Every structure is written in C-alpha cells, then in structure tokens.
Amino acid sequence: ELEERLARFKGTEAALVFNSGYAANVSVIPALVGRGDTVFSDKLNHASIIDGCVLSRAEFKRYPHKDMAELERLLAVASDVSRKLIVTDSVFSMDGDIAPLPEIIELAQRYGAMVMVDDAHATGVLGNTGKGALEHFGLKANENMIQMGTLGKALGTFGAYISGSREVIDYLINKAR
Numbered sequence: 001e002l003e004e005r006l007a008r009f010k011g012t013e014a015a016l017v018f019n020s021g022y023a024a025n026v027s028v029i030p031a032l033v034g035r036g037d038t039v040f041s042d043k044l045n046h047a048s049i050i051d052g053c054v055l056s057r058a059e060f061k062r063y064p065h066k067d068m069a070e071l072e073r074l075l076a077v078a079s080d081v082s083r084k085l086i087v088t089d090s091v092f093s094m095d096g097d098i099a100p101l102p103e104i105i106e107l108a109q110r111y112g113a114m115v116m117v118d119d120a121h122a123t124g125v126l127g128n129t130g131k132g133a134l135e136h137f138g139l140k141a142n143e144n145m146i147q148m149g150t151l152g153k154a155l156g157t158f159g160a161y162i163s164g165s166r167e168v169i170d171y172l173i174n175k176a177r
Contacts, residue, residue, distance in 0.1 A: 040071060049088075098122075
C-alpha cells in the first residue's frame with residue numbers, strides 16, 4: 001500500500017521501498033549500469049550517489065557542478081556507449097541549490113540516457129504540493145526517469161523509495177541488491 005501511494009504521489013507507475021536513501025542509491029545505480037556502461041554525476045552529488053556509481057563498475061564521469069555544457073560534451077563523447085545514466089541530486093545537500101533538471105532531461109533525451117533524480121532533499125519541500133523537483137519545474141516523469149526519495153527528511157519517518165515505470169521497478173525487484 002505504501003509503494004502504491006508513493007507511486008501516485010510521484011506521478012509514476014510503481015515504487016519500491018528501501019530501508020534508507022543510502023541503501024536505495026547503492027542498490028539501484030549498480031542494477032541500472034555496469035561494466036561497459038557510463039554514468040554521469042554532478043561533482044556535488046551526495047556520497048551515496050558516488051558510492052553507487054563506483055560500485056556499478058560503469059565508467060564514472062563527473063561533471064563540474066551544474067555545468068550543462070560539460071555534461072553535454074561528456075555525453076557526446078560517449079555516443080557509442082549502449083547504456084548511459086545521468087544521476088543528480090535535485091537539491092544539493094551542502095549548498096541548497098537546485099539542479100537544472102529541465103536541461104538535464106533534455107540532454108538525456110537528446111543523447112539516449114536514463115535519468116535518476118535523488119529527490120531526498122526536495123520531497124516535501126519543493127513544488128506546490130511538496131512532490132519535489134519535477135513538480136517545482138512543471139515536469140512529468142517519463143519511462144527513462146527514476147526518482148529516489150527519502151521518508152526521513154521532510155516527511156519525518158524512516159526509509160526511502162524509488163519510483164518509476166512498472167518495468168523498471170519489476171527489474172529492480174529482481175536485480176537490485
């Protein structure tokens with residue numbers, strides 16, 4: 001029931017609950033990408049994202065904070081890579097600034113990459129109804145996007161979740177550690 005309610009809240013087909021945001025990031029990122037793939041990460045992303053990227057064994061490309069020109073350059077260079085994942089915090093925990101999600105999503109679509117948004121610091125804070133960064137920017141989730149959020153920050157409880165397409169959530173149920 002919690003997963004169904006989280007999926008409705010985030011505007012996705014399905015959700016999967018984890019015991020913490022750290023567990024979600026270090027489980028999901030290696031399930032989505034591995035050797036031969038490339039993951040692109042903002043240099044100020046949370047440590048749990050960085051750990052997930054390293055554990056994935058995918059080629060790990062970090063771009064300067066919010067530098068969309070450099071992210072595009074890195075994506076263009078990796079045009080022959082079969083699986084590409086852009087992962088970003090939506091609200092960066094140390095600075096409190098917001099990722100340029102419209103530009104990230106546009107670049108992901110242009111270069112055939114998946115997007116994973118860590119909405120831990122945005123859920124309950126950003127958007128008219130607290131749904132996070134996508135609501136803040138007036139964006140809709142799509143089949144190439146995964147959202148992670150925690151229940152332990154603004155929502156004041158324990159745990160975390162991943163929300164996305166039913167296909168991705170079913171895959172994660174079977175593949176994520």
